[in-house]
Structures are given as C-alpha cells and as structure tokens.
Amino acid sequence: MAVTGDETEAGSTGEIIGTSSILPLGEAQTSIHSSQKPFEDVSQKREQRLMKNREAARECRRKKKEYVKCLENRVAVLENQNKTLIEELRTMKDIYRHKVE
DNA sequence: ATCATGGATCGTCATTTGCG
C-alpha cells in the first residue's frame, strides 16, 4: 500500500551512492560494441537481488509488527493478572486482620 | 488555502546470521 506511482525502481534515494560497488560503470560506458551481454547479465542480476531484498524487507517488517503485537498482548495479560493478584492479596489481608482482632 | 510537523511506510545499502 501507499507509495503511489513511482515503482519504477531506483526512483528516489540511494542510487547515487548505492550502485557504485555493483554496477560495472566503466564497462557500461566504454564497451558499447563488445557484446552487451555482461552488462545485461549484471544489471539483471542486480534487479533480481533488489527485488528479492525488497520482498524480504516487507516480510521482515510484517513479522516484526506481529512480534510487537504479541508483546503488547502479553503486557496486557500480565497487567490484568497483576491487578487480580493485588486485589486478592488485599482481600486476604483483610480477612486475616479481622481474625486476629 | 497554505505551511509545518510527525508518524507510517517504502526501497535500498550495509551488516549480521545461519546453513551447506
């Protein structure tokens, strides 16, 4: 959801720094004549890798959200238990006090 | 209506982790 439109990839951020270590820039510029294959291969591999990582990131965030929800649930349960126990303790104390008096 | 601000979500890069 969200992120309207530009799923054209590489669209917004990191491209300046990002690609440096991966794209064969020199080759891309110089060897227009010699077989285009290596470049296509490399950039295709890169696309593949980016897509996989994109999906991995989505999944990772989904799991994390779920984990946090679980924790919040657990907190709620424990808080309730705590309340109940405190109430119970107070009752017991009352009973005890009336007995010794 | 316009601007400022903050939160949510995304894609990417760098790093960590776990497995063969």
Next chain:
DNA sequence: CGCAAATGACGATCCATGAT
C-alpha cells in the same frame, strides 16, 4: 568459508492534523 536470507539504519515519500 561462501552464499542467501534476515535485519538494522537511513533517507524519501505520503498522508493526516493543527496552526496561521
């Protein structure tokens, strides 16, 4: 040890909301 998957960190974008 090398590789693929998982995750943390960062900056970009979108959207809602309140102030002017």
